[in-house]
Amino acid sequence: MWTGKIIPNDLRGHATNRANGWRARWHNLVTYDVFPEFSAKVRRLVYSPLGVLLLAAAVALLCGLLLHPRVLALCGGLLTVIAAGFCWPWLTVRGIRGSTAFAGERIVEGETVGATVSVVNHLPWPAWGLALRGGYDDTAGDTTASRVVRLGPIAARLRTVHRWNFTPPRRGDYPLHVPVLATGFPFGVWEAKRRVTVDKRLLVWPRTYPVGPVPRSDGDEMVEGHVARNKVGSTGDVLGVRPYRRGDSPRRIHWPQSARHDRLIVCELQTTARPVVQIVLDANPAIHSGRGSDSSREWAIRIAASFAKGWLEAGAQVGIVFHGVTISPASGVAQMNRILDSLARLPDDSSTPLSELLTAPACAGFRSGVQVVITTDRVEISVDRRHHDRRRWVMLSSAGFGSGDDAAKGGEPEPLASGLWLRIESAQRIPLLLRYGWSEAKHGS
Numbered sequence: 001m002w003t004g005k006i007i008p009n010d011l012r013g014h015a016t017n018r019a020n021g022w023r024a025r026w027h028n029l030v031t032y033d034v035f036p037e038f039s040a041k042v043r044r045l046v047y048s049p050l051g052v053l054l055l056a057a058a059v060a061l062l063c064g065l066l067l068h069p070r071v072l073a074l075c076g077g078l079l080t081v082i083a084a085g086f087c088w089p090w091l092t093v094r095g096i097r098g099s100t101a102f103a104g105e106r107i108v109e110g111e112t113v114g115a116t117v118s119v120v121n122h123l124p125w126p127a128w129g130l131a132l133r134g135g136y137d138d139t140a141g142d143t144t145a146s147r148v149v150r151l152g153p154i155a156a157r158l159r160t161v162h163r164w165n166f167t168p169p170r171r172g173d174y175p176l177h178v179p180v181l182a183t184g185f186p187f188g189v190w191e192a193k194r195r196v197t198v199d200k201r202l203l204v205w206p207r208t209y210p211v212g213p214v215p216r217s218d219g220d221e222m223v224e225g226h227v228a229r230n231k232v233g234s235t236g237d238v239l240g241v242r243p244y245r246r247g248d249s250p251r252r253i254h255w256p257q258s259a260r261h262d263r264l265i266v267c268e269l270q271t272t273a274r275p276v277v278q279i280v281l282d283a284n285p286a287i288h289s290g291r292g293s294d295s296s297r298e299w300a301i302r303i304a305a306s307f308a309k310g311w312l313e314a315g316a317q318v319g320i321v322f323h324g325v326t327i328s329p330a331s332g333v334a335q336m337n338r339i340l341d342s343l344a345r346l347p348d349d350s351s352t353p354l355s356e357l358l359t360a361p362a363c364a365g366f367r368s369g370v371q372v373v374i375t376t377d378r379v380e381i382s383v384d385r386r387h388h389d390r391r392r393w394v395m396l397s398s399a400g401f402g403s404g405d406d407a408a409k410g411g412e413p414e415p416l417a418s419g420l421w422l423r424i425e426s427a428q429r430i431p432l433l434l435r436y437g438w439s440e441a442k443h444g445s
Contacts, residue, residue, distance in 0.1 A: 050189045053082050085189025092130075095123035096154065098181045098196035100132070102166070102174070105200075106337075109207040109293075109302075115166040117196065119151065119181065120159045127154040129185030132196070135175025136166065138292065151181075166202075170293035171301065171344045174202040205340045206302045209431045211310035212441025214275040215370045215392055215421075239268045274317055276329050276369025278362075279304050281322035282354040283346060287378040289398040296401035299427055300374050301343055303394060306434055307372060308339045317369070323350030326362040329369070354379050372421075392421035392438075400426035 033039050046055075057078040064072035096119055103114035121127050132149040154160050168174055175198060184191040241254050244264030257265040281304045288297035308318050312335060319329035325342045327335075354375055357363055363371065367390075374394045422437045424430055435441060 049187060050082065050085070053078055053085075053189065057082070081187060082189055085184075085187040088186060089183050089190060089192035092123070092127050092183050092185065093181065093192040093194040096121050096127055096130070096181060096194065098132075098194070099199050100175070100179055100196050101198070101200035102202035104202065106203045106205060106341075107168070108205045109168065109171055112165050112167045113202060114163060115202075116161055116163050117149065117151070117179075118159060118161045119154050121154040121156055124156050126156055127183070129183045130154060131182050132162075133180050133182050133193075135177045135179040137169055138172075138176065168202070168204045170298060171204045171206045171346075173345050174204060203341060203344050205344050206298075206305040208302065208306040208309045209434050211306050211434045212436060212438065214277060214311045214314055214316045215372070215438070215440055216275075241265050241267055274315060274331065275311075276317045277307070277311055277319070278329060278366050278369065278371045279307055279318065279320040280354075280357055280363055280371060280373045281320065281343075282357065282373070282375035282379060283322050283350045284353055285348070285351065287354075287376050287398075288396075288401075289376070289378075290401040294401065294427065296376055296396045296398060299401065299424075299430060300376070300396055301346060303396075303424075303430065303434065304374055305340055305343050308343075309336055312336045312339075321357055321360070321362050322346065323352040323357075326360075328362075394422045395420055395424070397423070397425045400424070 057075050060071050060075035060078060064070070064075055098117060098119045100115065100117045103116075107113050117132050119127075119130065130151040132151065133147075136149075137147045149162070149164060151162050152160070166174075179196050179198070180193040181196055182191050182193045241257055242265070244253065244258075244266050248266045252266045252269070254265045254267050281300060283297060283300065285297060288295055288300070290296050292298070304320065304322075308320060312318050312331060315331065317329040317331045318335065318339065320327050320339050320342070322342075323346070325346075327339055327342065354373070358373070370390055370392060372392045372394060374396075376396045376398050378398050422433060424433055424437075
């Protein structure tokens with residue numbers, strides 16, 4: 001007769017969880033990396049051709065000393081290979097000179113431009129295994145992980161020009177870092193590098209999208225003969241009619257309507273006002289989510305560029321304020337180039353908080369138009385009711401651009417929740433929202 005005890009399922013599961021917990025703690029203890037930087041260097045050395053050859057040379061040396069002297073010849077051969085792997089690349093890069101250039105000066109994200117690299121070989125023998133590294137993608141100067149342009153053999157005493165098509169991954173002033181010519185020929189034991197000169201740089205503008213009409217305000221600057229708007233003025237097309245008021249010009253009297261209503265009726269005309277807009281871009285990385293070209297920070301830059309380009313083409317005066325840059329409102333193609341150039345050169349480490357931007361003289365003293373503030377739902381700022389009527393908030397949702405590691409800190413601030421002009425939940429909806437996302441765009445497009 002079986003007299004054992006029946007263990008409930010919940011107790012069994014609890015025991016299993018405890019065992020798994022102790023097993024996980026023991027695994028973490030025995031695999032804990034005390035010196036991660038040193039371990040990374042050791043791994044790079046061991047798993048490289050140089051590490052394999054050094055290990056083989058050390059084993060051959062021990063065998064030669066302990067077993068038979070003839071094995072020392074193998075050790076000497078391996079050391080000779082290592083020495084040649086260092087000396088040959090070093091001599092190659094000492095005898096070459098390189099320069100690079102782009103075919104254009106300005107392009108937009110996603111466009112392709114021609115690029116060239118010119119290499120002069122002063123050596124009496126050809127140079128093999130050359131590659132152009134660094135500066136053409138966002139690797140923070142790490143040439144080992146950057147984009148590689150492989151070059152063919154460079155003949156002795158000659159200049160060779162290599163051409164390729166370059167599509168920049170995102171906005172910036174290219175090359176982002178100083179490119180280098182590198183070679184590890186013949187054995188790949190060690191890679192020697194030499195910097196190249198940049199003869200012609202390339203400025204990549206942020207990608208832009210069509211936007212809705214300029215938001216209305218009461219602070220437009222009157223400029224006769226420029227942009228007609230659907231606001232009451234003294235020139236332009238007829239907007240409607242109204243009763244005569246003392247001082248109205250007799251030329252504006254609508255005589256058929258006056259006869260029908262038995263009182264004077266005048267026509268209301270458009271105004272030739274030039275709207276004024278100031279764009280405030282919050283580029284502080286601390287309030288943005290995501291990484292690379294798909295981060296909320298890069299999309300905020302594209303939104304600012306779209307507003308600036310679209311409204312300047314519509315005849316408005318547009319200025320912009322962000323980290324270290326203040327461009328006063330102006331109009332024309334030169335102003336558009338100035339704004340897009342500055343956005344293209346915006347550094348990744350800009351850290352000016354939005355509160356400092358809005359309290360700076362350029363923003364706090366802006367009174368003549370509409371102020372569009374582009375930020376995310378991570379920002380924390382107090383409400384300033386004095387600017388409530390002329391300030392428009394564009395808020396990007398951090399959850400729509402980042403991953404789980406970029407969870408938002410803090411709740412949504414009260415001024416954005418109460419006075420929001422445009423909310424952007426994801427990058428996929430940005431083109432539609434910029435065109436039809438606010439009330440004036442819905443009714444004016």
